[in-house]
Amino acid sequence: MTRIIMSGCTGKMGRVITAAVKEKADCKIVAGIDLRVPEQSEYPVFSSPEEMQIEADVVIDFSNPTALPSLLRYAEKSGMPMVLCTTGYSELQVAEIKEMSQKVPIFYSGNMSLGINLLIELSKKAAQVFGNAFDVEIVEKHHNQKIDAPSGTALMIADSISSVMEESPKYVYDRHSFRHARTKNEIGIHSVRGGSIVGEHEVIFAGHDEILTISHSAQSKEIFAMGALNAAVFLAKQKPGLYAMSDMLRD
Template sequence: MIKILLNGCGGKMGTAVTNSAEAQNNITIAAGVDKTSKTNFNYPVFKSISEVNIPCDVILDFSRPDALDELLDYSDKNNLPIVICTTGYSKEELNKINEFSKTHAIFRSANMSIGINAVNIILKELSQLLYDNYDIEIIEKHHNQKVDSPSGTALLLADTIKDSIKSETISYINGRSGISPKKHNEIGIHAVRGGSIVGEHEVLFAGIGETIEIKHTAISREVFAVGALKACAFMADKKTGLYDMNNVLSTK
């Protein structure tokens, strides 16, 4: 049985992970961390990760970027792999994660959905095929409480497209305003926030006389929870290295 330490257990995703874990036979939430949670869980909840004194096999993080230092410190002291699902990190924080992975095991993905990561794999080949004759735009939609914009998933998809196109330097345009004709080497990233939208991401390839749209819609948070638990099972025995959902999918 794989024992998870769930950092951010009191949030919406923390609750979804807790509910999904109850249906698993090989994985369980052994302890949680949340500063403000008032929800009653069937596992102990600590105010700070530094207070956790329960044996676990892997840390699953659905919190905020400012928790990173404490998270890495606990991983280091307890020799535990980490599955990071938090987004909105600065370049400095991402560099810190990459450096930490040289001596510790870290999994980081902007989106835990298997579907989104399948789309990401498709984009690697499709972008090379279509770029010369198509403009590329990304539209993402989320609920009105989402903090970071554009979403980490939108940037994940954009980075995949950018890395796939070797012939030109690609730049990102976050939304558009004023009089500014689109340049072919620009990928527009447009963020919509409203209501309770779980998550929608659309990649538009617009050519002369036709468009191609690749769209993923998350209907519930359960899809992210299931992916996160799969990542935890994958990471439980890892000692060093930086992993993502491509590594999980490649084992199938």
């Protein structure tokens, strides 16, 4: 049985994971962390990791980038593995995550969906085949309450495509500010925010007289919840290091 601490337990994803864990026999949530401590909860909730005196195997974080420093301090002190699902980290924070992964196991992914990770692999393959003969544009759509833009997933896709290109491309986020033709060495990334869209990502490879589009649409947040729970069970057995969805799929 994998004992989980849920960071961001009163948020939307925290509540979805709390509900989803009831369908898994191999794990349970033993405590939560959230600035908003509810009057009633299925498990004890603390306002910070420092307050906890709970035995557990792994932390799942679906909260806010501002929570990262306290989580990393807790990880270093306790040796607790961390599944980090929060998006919107700065470059400095990503560097801190990588540094801490040398001491404790850390699973870091901007998207916990199996389908999205397959989209990434297909996009990498397309980029290898097309080279610079096709222009690459990424469009991501999310609900109107999402704060960060572009999404962490869109950046994951762009970074993966960039990794197989001969020359690192420039990311262009705001094309209306340019008054010149599109260059070959760039990836356009576009954000849409509206309604209750769970998450949609589209990768467009536009060539001469032909277009290849690879897309993924999330129908509910449950797919991310189950991915996070599977990652927690996987990570609790690992040695220090930085892990991603591709590692779990190979396991």
